[in-house]
Amino acid sequence: AQKVTQAQTEISVVEKEDVTLDCVYETRDTTYYLFWYKQPPSGELVFLIRRNSFDEQNEISGRYSWNFQKSTSSFNFTITASQVVDSAVYFCARGYGNKLVFGAGTILRVKS
Amino acid sequence: DTAVSQTPKYLVTQMGNDKSIKCEQNLGHDTMYWYKQDSKKFLKIMFSYNNKELIINETVPNRFSPKSPDKAHLNLHINSLELGDSAVYFCASSEGGPTYEQYFGPGTRLTVT
Numbered sequence: 279a280q281k282v283t284q285a286q287t288e289i290s291v292v293e294k295e296d297v298t299l300d301c302v303y304e305t306r307d308t309t310y311y312l313f314w315y316k317q318p319p320s321g322e323l324v325f326l327i328r329r330n331s332f333d334e335q336n337e338i339s340g341r342y343s344w345n346f347q348k349s350t351s352s353f354n355f356t357i358t359a360s361q362v363v364d365s366a367v368y369f370c371a372r373g374y375g376n377k378l379v380f381g382a383g384t385i386l387r388v389k390s
Numbered sequence: 391d392t393a394v395s396q397t398p399k400y401l402v403t404q405m406g407n408d409k410s411i412k413c414e415q416n417l418g419h420d421t422m423y424w425y426k427q428d429s430k431k432f433l434k435i436m437f438s439y440n441n442k443e444l445i446i447n448e449t450v451p452n453r454f455s456p457k458s459p460d461k462a463h464l465n466l467h468i469n470s471l472e473l474g475d476s477a478v479y480f481c482a483s484s485e486g487g488p489t490y491e492q493y494f495g496p497g498t499r500l501t502v503t
Binding site: 311313315317321322323324325328330367369373374375376377378379380382383385 | 430431432433434435438445446448478480482487488489490491492493494496497499
């Protein structure tokens, strides 16, 4: 099966809270790539990160960090000290064969 | 400079009409895609082209026909539009296949009445 699961449909936090978005994927492959995308209210899809299965080091970019756990097939995304501008739909995705399969997305609402 | 552009941004039309959406990328990428995003925000691949050659045709009705005149352009033509075709259509491009990040256009919101 080719499935990416984002179990959290919607999360609401207050500004400055930390928030983690979960992503679990199915795989039988040893080599694969994982991605996160952001879709703000304006509608465009913004690429955030690409990670290959060989690199299990966590990645940090400013307030964003990603935790890749091969053993649990998870690739979670944490926003530290959330801001209102982080409000968006966040998609996790995995490359399968010739295509990218997206999770259903998690709506993040950050309130001031 | 816009990396991936789509026109039009909004399209409102009646059932039964035929319409086209155009996409252009100036990133020099070899691979282009069309995605459909439904009202629940679910994103699904429709087509993928690599250097003008169709790679993926993902069980999309025959009424949808992609055309790639060159590797920088991928257009989507839809015949006999139905209510269920209402969605946001995104074009994207990448250097190669799904091991590479994809860059998306701004989307075309199609409303069929």
